Amino acid sequence: MGNNLVADRNQGAIPVPATLTSKHDSAGWRKVPTSSTPINQDRVQELLVQEWARFEETTKASGVHNKKAMKALPMGVTSSFQHWDPYPISIVSGKGAYLTDVDGRKLLDLSMGFGAMLVGHLHPKIIKRVKKALRSTGTLFVTPSPDATDVAERFKARFGLDMLRFTNSGTESTMYAIRTARAVKQKNGVIKIEGGYHGGYDPLQVSVKPDLKDIGSPDYPTAHVPPEVEAGDVYVVPYNNLERLEEIMKDHGHNIACFMIEPVIENLSIILPDAGYLQSVRDLCDEYGICLIFDEVKTGLTAGVAGAAARLGVKPDLITLAKSIGGGFPLAAFGGKLEYMEAVVDGRMAHFGTYNGNPLVMAAALAVDEICTPAALAKAEAINNATLAKLDEIINEFELPAHTVGLGVKGAMIWSPNPVRNYRDYKATDFETAELSWLWGINRGVLTPPGLDEQWLVSLAHNQKDMDKMVESTRQLAVALRA
Numbered sequence: 001m002g003n004n005l006v007a008d009r010n011q012g013a014i015p016v017p018a019t020l021t022s023k024h025d026s027a028g029w030r031k032v033p034t035s036s037t038p039i040n041q042d043r044v045q046e047l048l049v050q051e052w053a054r055f056e057e058t059t060k061a062s063g064v065h066n067k068k069a070m071k072a073l074p075m076g077v078t079s080s081f082q083h084w085d086p087y088p089i090s091i092v093s094g095k096g097a098y099l100t101d102v103d104g105r106k107l108l109d110l111s112m113g114f115g116a117m118l119v120g121h122l123h124p125k126i127i128k129r130v131k132k133a134l135r136s137t138g139t140l141f142v143t144p145s146p147d148a149t150d151v152a153e154r155f156k157a158r159f160g161l162d163m164l165r166f167t168n169s170g171t172e173s174t175m176y177a178i179r180t181a182r183a184v185k186q187k188n189g190v191i192k193i194e195g196g197y198h199g200g201y202d203p204l205q206v207s208v209k210p211d212l213k214d215i216g217s218p219d220y221p222t223a224h225v226p227p228e229v230e231a232g233d234v235y236v237v238p239y240n241n242l243e244r245l246e247e248i249m250k251d252h253g254h255n256i257a258c259f260m261i262e263p264v265i266e267n268l269s270i271i272l273p274d275a276g277y278l279q280s281v282r283d284l285c286d287e288y289g290i291c292l293i294f295d296e297v298k299t300g301l302t303a304g305v306a307g308a309a310a311r312l313g314v315k316p317d318l319i320t321l322a323k324s325i326g327g328g329f330p331l332a333a334f335g336g337k338l339e340y341m342e343a344v345v346d347g348r349m350a351h352f353g354t355y356n357g358n359p360l361v362m363a364a365a366l367a368v369d370e371i372c373t374p375a376a377l378a379k380a381e382a383i384n385n386a387t388l389a390k391l392d393e394i395i396n397e398f399e400l401p402a403h404t405v406g407l408g409v410k411g412a413m414i415w416s417p418n419p420v421r422n423y424r425d426y427k428a429t430d431f432e433t434a435e436l437s438w439l440w441g442i443n444r445g446v447l448t449p450p451g452l453d454e455q456w457l458v459s460l461a462h463n464q465k466d467m468d469k470m471v472e473s474t475r476q477l478a479v480a481l482r483a
Contacts, residue, residue: 022240022421027311028264028272029385029406031392036417037399039481044432047480051439056086058443061102065090084450089442094121096461099447107447108469110456114449115302116323118372118409120461125367126327133363140358148357151365155333158369159307159319164335165344166357170297170322171199173334174260176351177318178203181258181291183349184340189233189256191248191290194221195423196239197267198260198295206234209268209423218424219244239265239422240274245281249288258291258318263308266298268426269412269453270405278314285317291340297322297332302457303408304381305374311408327364327371330355376460380409384458387411387467391474398478401430412455413437413474426453437477444473 024030056063066087069076075083082088090102097120099107112118119126133139137147152164167173178201182188190203194215198204207215207224215236216222223236233255235248249256263278265271285292294316299308301324309316318340322332335341343349355361388404388411395402401417414420415430415437434452441448446469448456458467 022419023275024272024419025275025278025312027308027313027407028270029388029411030272030403030419031388031395031405032403032419033395033399033401033417035399036395036401038401039430039433041432043481043483044436048432048436048439051436051443052086054443055439058105059087059089059101059103061104062090063087065102081450088450089447096120096122097459097463097466105445107442107445108466109447110470111447111449111454112457112459113328114323114454115298115300115410115457116326117328118301118324118457118459119327119368120459121328123327123367123371123461125371126364129363129367130329130360133359137359137363139360140355142354145357145359145362147359147362147366151357151362151369154366154369155321155325156335158305159321159335160310160315161319161335162338163341163344164333165341165351166361167322167332167334167353168330168355169199169332170295170320171201172353173297173320173322173332174198174204174293174295175201176349177293177320177334177336178258178260180318180334180340180343180349181293183343185257185289185291187255187257189235189252191235191237191245191256191259193239193261193265193423194236195268195426196260196262196265198262199297202229203231203234204260205229206231207236212424212427218422238424239271240277241422242277242280242284246284249284249290253288253290256288256290258293259285260293260295262295262298263312263314263316264299264303264407266407266410266455267453268423269414269420269429270407270410270455271420271422271426272405272407273312274421278312282314282316291318292316293318293320295320299407300324301368301372301377302410305372305377308407324372325365325368326361327368329361329364331361331365371460377409380458380460380462383462383464383467384409384411386464387458387471390468390471394471394475394478398482400478400481406455409458410455411458433481437474440477440480441470441473444469444476446470446473 066076077083091099093100099109210224214224225231237245304311318336320334415433
């Protein structure tokens with residue numbers, strides 16, 4: 001729920017406390033307003049009622065389709081995050097930066113498959129290479145292939161890996177990275193970040209967006225294990241908190257194989273590391289003999305030409321990749337330093353998969369590697385930064401209790417006047433206004449992810465004119481909020 005502040009502009013601006021302006025890593029973008037005025041929550045509720053009525057009036061075919069789909073698919077969707085009440089929008093096609101729904105509406109896609117569609121929908125080079133594979137190569141051999149070797153060599157060079165293996169999903173990659181670390185360290189314990197999400201592997205289901213009542217104090221969080229999960233030994237730490245991390249390593253390091261972390265958290269909007277945080281994490285892992293795993297399933301190429309690790313200047317022991325490397329096809333990977341990947345070579349960590357590195361996804365991956373040049377990604381990032389700057393102007397003009405944050409080609413507008421540095425900060429943001437902002441955009445042809453805590457993506461198919469549609473939608477919302 002929101003922060004329940006009820007106010008209008010006549011109450012005056014509230015300055016941001018100096019203690020809440022921690023310096024973030026310079027690799028990312030974060031602009032916090034010097035002052036803001038609370039939003040009238042009665043006005044937010046009034047607008048939510050209005051916008052939900054507008055949604056149901058303009059998306060009737062999606063409602064009909066959802067009723068049909070629910071008879072065959074739980075909740076009428078193929079992945080639970082796709083559902084929202086009263087029903088999600090159903091899409092029939094995508095091209096470039098746009099989607100078309102079953103009601104015939106054209107929507108600017110700013111979700112882009114959480115990064116999987118970095119190059120845009122139906123990119124001609126992707127289609128050309130995949131069609132060629134279908135015509136003259138094949139779809140599945142379950143044997144070694146020169147195509148897979150070629151892509152592996154390209155990704156090895158791009159991401160600075162000694163070796164890597166392909167998988168089919170981010171969940172597989174994070175699972176096998178942990179198994180690799182356990183095989184090498186001969187320990188089973190895992191450290192993860194409170195609130196962080198890393199796919200469906202049981203140890204990583206601990207403390208994924210838990211209720212505050214279940215997780216203890218902010219400095220000493222209690223691990224929350226869902227009843228259906230067999231987690232093993234999992235230790236939960238707040239992001240950007242080195243003191244608690246070192247305490248856990250000191251007390252339990254004898255049992256800990258690895259620390260799994262998104263270098264920049266991207267399932268809680270975007271949370272940037274404090275300046276120096278990740279290097280200190282690297283140093284602590286070295287001191288206590290713990291494998292450092294960067295989950296780059298959501299960062300990867302969206303963070304930069306060589307991923308977040310290279311951009312942030314901190315080298316982990318293992319990296320997991322997915323989404324952006326596949327051009328919309330189900331491709332993922334895990335890899336890293338030779339001392340860890342040797343566990344796959346000598347059989348200490350057996351890795352299998354019928355569809356790993358199949359010709360179709362390798363064709364798409366080769367095209368992605370060719371498309372995602374430094375120049376192409378820099379152009380998209382420049383558009384993202386310009387968009388963030390335009391939103392900052394709106395925030396300042398209307399004294400909105402919000403701020404912008406970004407990394408590479410991803411960005412977010414967070415409904416809090418204070419920087420978000422960890423899960424507890426995230427839980428203190430204004431979710432009511434976030435819901436309104438998301439719904440307001442949908443009703444004006446701008447589709448962002450449904451979680452209220454995800455980020456938009458400027459793909460290689462977007463231009464500034466496209467992004468200005470979101471900017472204008474946000475301005476209209478600001479006017480309505482302050483009316």
